[in-house]
Amino acid sequence: MSSQKPSPGGLFEDLDPAPRLLMGPGPVDVYPRVLRAMSTPMLGQFDPQFTDYMNQVMALYRQVYRTENHWTLLVNGTARAGIEACMVSLISPGDRVLVPIFGRFGHLLHEIASRCGAEVVTIEAEWGRVFESDALRDAMRRHRPKLVAMVHGDTSTTMVQPLDEIGAICREFDALLYVDATATLGGMPVEVDAWNLDIVSSGLQKCMSGPPGSSPVTFNERATAVVARRRHVEAGIRSEGMLDAAGPRIQSNYLDLPMLMDYWSPQRLNHHTESTSMLYAARECARVVLGEGLEKGFVRHRTASNALRAGLEAMGLSLYGDPAHRMTNVTGVHIPDGVEADKLRGELLNDFGIEIGTSFGPLHGKIWRIGTMGYVCRKANILRCLTAMEAVLRRNGYACEAGAAVDSAYAVYDDATA
Numbered sequence: 001m002s003s004q005k006p007s008p009g010g011l012f013e014d015l016d017p018a019p020r021l022l023m024g025p026g027p028v029d030v031y032p033r034v035l036r037a038m039s040t041p042m043l044g045q046f047d048p049q050f051t052d053y054m055n056q057v058m059a060l061y062r063q064v065y066r067t068e069n070h071w072t073l074l075v076n077g078t079a080r081a082g083i084e085a086c087m088v089s090l091i092s093p094g095d096r097v098l099v100p101i102f103g104r105f106g107h108l109l110h111e112i113a114s115r116c117g118a119e120v121v122t123i124e125a126e127w128g129r130v131f132e133s134d135a136l137r138d139a140m141r142r143h144r145p146k147l148v149a150m151v152h153g154d155t156s157t158t159m160v161q162p163l164d165e166i167g168a169i170c171r172e173f174d175a176l177l178y179v180d181a182t183a184t185l186g187g188m189p190v191e192v193d194a195w196n197l198d199i200v201s202s203g204l205q206k207c208m209s210g211p212p213g214s215s216p217v218t219f220n221e222r223a224t225a226v227v228a229r230r231r232h233v234e235a236g237i238r239s240e241g242m243l244d245a246a247g248p249r250i251q252s253n254y255l256d257l258p259m260l261m262d263y264w265s266p267q268r269l270n271h272h273t274e275s276t277s278m279l280y281a282a283r284e285c286a287r288v289v290l291g292e293g294l295e296k297g298f299v300r301h302r303t304a305s306n307a308l309r310a311g312l313e314a315m316g317l318s319l320y321g322d323p324a325h326r327m328t329n330v331t332g333v334h335i336p337d338g339v340e341a342d343k344l345r346g347e348l349l350n351d352f353g354i355e356i357g358t359s360f361g362p363l364h365g366k367i368w369r370i371g372t373m374g375y376v377c378r379k380a381n382i383l384r385c386l387t388a389m390e391a392v393l394r395r396n397g398y399a400c401e402a403g404a405a406v407d408s409a410y411a412v413y414d415d416a417t418a
């Protein structure tokens with residue numbers, strides 16, 4: 001375990017964190033292949049080997065996102081950087097933006113859109129629920145926004161918003177649709193082209209099982225047309241004949257999508273220094289996920305969640321949220337009366353090395369969130385988590401039948417392989 005006390009030379013100790021099994025809503029354990037990829041030597045950012053890797057990343061994430069979008073690239077920074085890059089590049093001050101909110105991350109989209117100077121209108125669903133398509137259509141009719149910004153899977157409530165009809169509704173009203181797919185990419189279908197999603201961003205630290213710090217983003221020609229009207233070239237790299245577009249300049253330099261497009265295009269116009277090790281990580285995450293096969297991965301997530309949920313219910317616990325719209329990679333479970341939520345989480349962490357998630361806002365102290373994401377989403381981990389939860393619950397005076405949770409989880413896996 002680490003300590004705050006510097007050693008005599010002032011260097012502190014070697015990094016040596018206690019082993020953990022990360023079963024919260026992300027970050028989760030990283031695929032060993034990804035960790036190995038991150039120790040690959042540096043390359044110069046214009047080295048043809050490196051620019052080839054950039055092109056490969058574009059091709060790999062087109063497959064992960066199931067899109068033909070040419071513009072499929074990485075924003076350096078955590079998922080929030082990808083969200084901000086999309087919003088700040090699309091939204092010109094005064095644009096009307098509709099944000100349907102069904103959890104904490106919808107509120108985040110509202111906050112970011114407001115900072116971009118948008119006139120934001122919201123509709124809200126009760127936490128634990130999602131929107132019917134008709135509610136969206138009504139709001140579109142009333143507000144006529146230029147952009148709709150919404151979350152696919154909101155980890156704060158563990159709910160997933162069906163998106164297959166929303167893209168068509170946005171087109172009916174000539175609005176663009178931005179989607180935050182941070183929590184679902186790699187774990188549940190994110191059908192960018194089939195669902196008409198105009199611009200989508202994500203992160204690595206959930207079902208892609210990479211470290212936080214890189215955000216894959218994809219956008220189609222409709223979104224490209226909007227951001228291209230705001231293209232601007234920095235004075236220090238501008239050569240003769242390069243003209244700025246007529247639209248208002250994007251407020252952020254670092255998160256300016258047209259500048260990133262110039263950097264990720266054959267021109268390789270200099271912008272930031274691409275985060276080399278994170279690009280290696282993102283590339284390897286996609287190779288692992290696609291190597292397994294997207295559909296196979298979705299089934300693995302679904303089976304694991306079913307097994308976990310059967311085990312939790314066998315302990316007499318009740319699951320949170322609308323059963324029809326639960327994500328298959330994170331489960332909300334009500335904290336039973338009389339149990340000290342944080343004490344129990346602490347015992348899971350300190351006695352079993354297992355991290356599960358607390359919750360935010362109106363759900364704080366009411367539910368735990370248990371992630372079954374990416375590399376963590378395996379039978380052995382589901383059984384370990386249930387065994388440990390049963391032990392600490394019983395130790396804290398909660399009455400449940402010993403062994404019932406694991407038996408129920410086994411039954412789900414047995415059925416899945418029958």
Ligand SMILES: Cc1ncc(COP(=O)(O)O)c(C=O)c1O
Nearest residue numbers: 078079080105154155182183203
């Ligand atoms: C749905 C969703 N969006 C955005 C984020 C923010 O991601 P990051 O912390 O990587 O910036 C998260 C993180 O939990 C998330 O679950």
